[in-house]
Amino acid sequence: MISVLFVCLGNICRSPMAEAVLRQQLQEQELSEQVKVDSAGTGDWHIGKQPHEGTRKILDRNNISYEGMRARQVKLDDFQSFDYIVCMDTNNEKDVRQLFGSRCDGHTKVFKFMSLLPERKTADVPDPYYTGNFDEVYEMITAGCKKLVERIKEQLHEREKEAIR
Structure with a gap:
């Protein structure tokens, strides 16, 4: 199983939106059973x-479930529990790396969400808690999650090939 953790500041806007969107996209690709998704x-x-x-409004408008989702804080154990730790902005990444300390050295599992969309030439997903622009954030997250699904599919394919050997 592959596991993904999205991280933002308060775990009520960007990261739960990404969690819900990725879950929906994985379900559409029939990959839900192979990928665990969470946010913090x-x-x-x-x-x-x-x-x-x-x-909630933008997810409702797009028929994407957020049922049962509740905010939580990222914890030290998350480093071991997740294959991908996707931070919504530079400050989130800095805070996560500080929490995980030397465990991050040499690992590429912690990265910024916008690295999935290098053509956008922006480092951070803006925080709609402050900007109010949930539509812009939803569009960015939808596009980035599609790229992440492709990365996950490649990883699953590689694991299948290794299992055959």
Whole structure:
């Protein structure tokens, strides 16, 4: 099984949106059983809360489920539990790397979401909690998750080839 953790600041806007979108895309590709998806925040002030109203509205509008999703804080164990730790912005990545410390050395599992979309020439997914622009963020996340699905499919294919050997 491959596992993906999306990380943003409070785990109520960007990362739960990415979690829900990726789950939907994996379901459409019939890969749900092979990939675990979760999200977390670097901060603790929204723990236990459901996604932000703006995130819920855009997911509802696009018929994407966020059922059962509640904010949680990223924890040290997440480094071992996830193959991909995808940070929504530079500060989130810095905080995650600081939490994980030397475990990150030499690992490529922690990276910024926008590295999936290098053609965009922007480092960070803007935080709609502050900008209010949930549509822009949804569009970026949808495009980036499609690229991540392709990466995951390649990894699953490689694992299948190795299992045959």
